[in-house]
Amino acid sequence: MTETLIDGLYREGEPIADTKAPDVPVPEMWTKRKFDAALVNPANRRKLDVIVVGTGLAGASAGATLGEAGYNVKSFCYQDSPRRAHSIAAQGGINAAKNYKDDGDSVYRLFYDTEKGGDYRSRETNTYRLAEVSAGIIDQCVAQGVPFAREYGGLLDNRSFGGVQVSRTFYARGQTGQQLLIGAYQALERQVAAGTVQMFSRHEMLELVVVDGRARGIIARDLVSGEIETHLADAVVLASGGYGNVFFLSTNAMGSNVTAAWRAHRKGAYFANPCYTQIHPTCIPQSGEHQSKLTLMSESLRNDGRIWVPKKAEDCDKDPRQIPQEDRDYYLERIYPAFGNLVPRDIASRQAKNMCDEGRGVGPEVDGVRRGVYLDFASAIERMGEDAVRAKYGNLFEMYEQITGENPYQVPMRIYPAVHYTMGGLWVDYDLESTIPGLFVAGEANFSDHGANRLGASALMQGLADGYFVLPNTIRDYLAKGPFDKLAEDHPDVQDARRAVAERVEKFLSINGTRSVDSYHKELGKIMWEKCGMERTDAGLREAIEEIRALRQDFWSNLRVLGTAEGLNQSLEKAGRVADFLELGELMCIDALHRRESCGGHFRAESQTEDGEALRHDDEFAYVAAWEWGGDGGTPVLHKEDLTFTAIELKQRSYK
């Protein structure tokens, strides 16, 4: 490990490498790994306990599949039912290399698109496997009764999604995530009925139990009774989702949080590429200080809508219909004549922010800035007719009108980017095992498949790939070494973990300060959005780190949480989540600062081409940044995993 601090912020430790991917060509790896992974005798499975935290696509599918295999599963979610997990809100669809359209799709092409979409910052072995298992997901979901869209002949319909040239996306109107999650939820409930899965709803994991270097359980709080519970097991799976709520405003659910992953990080699990966040360009703008979350609208809207802002700042509060054509700046069409309004998500997002920062944004002023740009369907309505526009986008227009009170057939929509997905997460190897033996991480909570940016319709694919097919096949190699020695609840390490949770809960309730949890969360979100959002600079990130540290200090001395630890206390729940976001936010800024290149969703202002395009530096940064917790008051330690590419060639992208 480096003796001196780098940038005054972190140290660099030994490189890290994945040791589980077999040494065969990439397309043969998964078959080989499944064969090499040890089997567990069916009679022994019922003696093995597995904890699964989270019941989204990854967690519910993993829980159901492990239950079907005969393991004892304990499944946890903070919501009142596993069916509520935020996978449910995904709209667009799920990719699979079925090639049902015979349009040249293949496992290799899906792999290629995913790797390229991630700007060559993901591990090709994991990405290839994702593409490889994708087709089986569709089969499984159809057999469960997931009502995908169908053609008149009764076969499944596909559409093209996210700028790719093949139609490989399966969908269920704009509710694909809901339908897939209900399928996984029903499979999970079937195992609850069968007695293989025990469900703990309204429970939140607050600590990981590590004994003799292995993950052996969790400490959870029953959110209804307030009781702190110990749950021990032979292995722990985290499928607890992403951390987009560090920005306060995001398209995530109100309760989405990083606590499970962050607690594991503090116990030794490395956190990889935390700065990689995806910002979605077509969300409904903030309407005021009261805003609690942002709502995404499918980016298919950009196929027919034209994006513009007024040329003159003084026109910004005018009725847009009164602004003549010559006074409008269709800035994407002007700057990117070849792709126009269809430039990739990160470019569309960044340019919208630039326009608003220049003072040419539209819509209500929040904190003195108008954050919105027009997405205008007037020319589409003129060209296709209102009925055709309604047939294509009717449900989105209704949703927009319900939220804003404005009719987009008459007045141009207003849109603004919002945080949507986090590609970073806990570091895992090919087996989805973290740096803590026995701790596995699936779905958005891990970092493994999307590199620096995620291709549309791939989040659902990854969640279900991990849960149905990957994890159940890799975890058996670990479980075959068990059952591990029975642990007593009064084992000192278990007691310590439990005591730490109780003390923290007590601490939140005893600060008795003046500020609410939400006020801290909002302030953190503003720092992150301004300085670690769509465009990052060296100076801005350094400022953000200072500001977060000061805010964190204030949080621990001036927080006000009313009520008690006995029974339901939603402020107390939020306090724990925000405390962890306040630590994660700093690590995100350090990661963003150290990565002096632009790649995918990470745009460093200092690293761009003359045309303002993102500029990667493959010679210096073709690695995964895996961060080790440096202790309270300590500094994080960077471990680099070099990315090697044997199945694909690195290319710099261009959209001009």
Add this chain to the structure above:
Amino acid sequence: MKLALSIWRQDGPRAKGRMVRYDIDGVSEDSSFLEMLDMLNEQLISEGEEPVAFDSDCREGICGMCGVVVNGSAHGPERTTTCQLHMRSFKDGDEIVIEPWRADPFPVIKDLVVDRSAFDRIIQAGGYISVNTGAAPDAHSVPVPKENADRAFMAAECIGCGACVAACPNGSASLFMGAKITHLGELPQGQPERDSRVLAMTEQHDHEGFGGCTNLGECTRACPKGIPLNVISQMNGDFRRAGYGY
């Protein structure tokens, strides 16, 4: 806008509840109903009073976690989820009465939060198709006529919020159950367990203490996803077929 709120406060599952009046000012008509409650809670915290507990998660009308009775209507005056209800549906000076879902099988946990785990147990009884991971044939091996697929999808849109139960004078969960039975019963994959499913689910429904359906239709009027009453007819048809063979 300025509002007078009457909110059900109940400290815990066994505590006695009461209606409490709160005045709130400066509410934007662009804010959502739950954002208005967020604002009230910030006000209560600053005054040293415990905030009002209420459930919500996605806040985009799809997870089904939110739901309160607003002025006597489940999810309030519009046909949508509580999280998608906006304050422009109200007027300055309005009095708004806010209560939890009212039904025996949904006991109150605290304030506006209720326990809907009975719904999960109804699904456990048979609301699924039994297929283990890896056992599925190719997705195209069984074509599904588009009209069946579309009807299955329509029924599968149910978000499990419980508004149907809260709106029903009998406290029946027939719309919730009928939606699931229709979703799976429309599909060829759902046929082998069609009879056992309807029998097991209805037995669990009654066991949980939900009431019987008397075709009043309050459920479908309150349903934010517009699940139609005829899913209950379809369930009843399946029930007769399973129980009596016709």
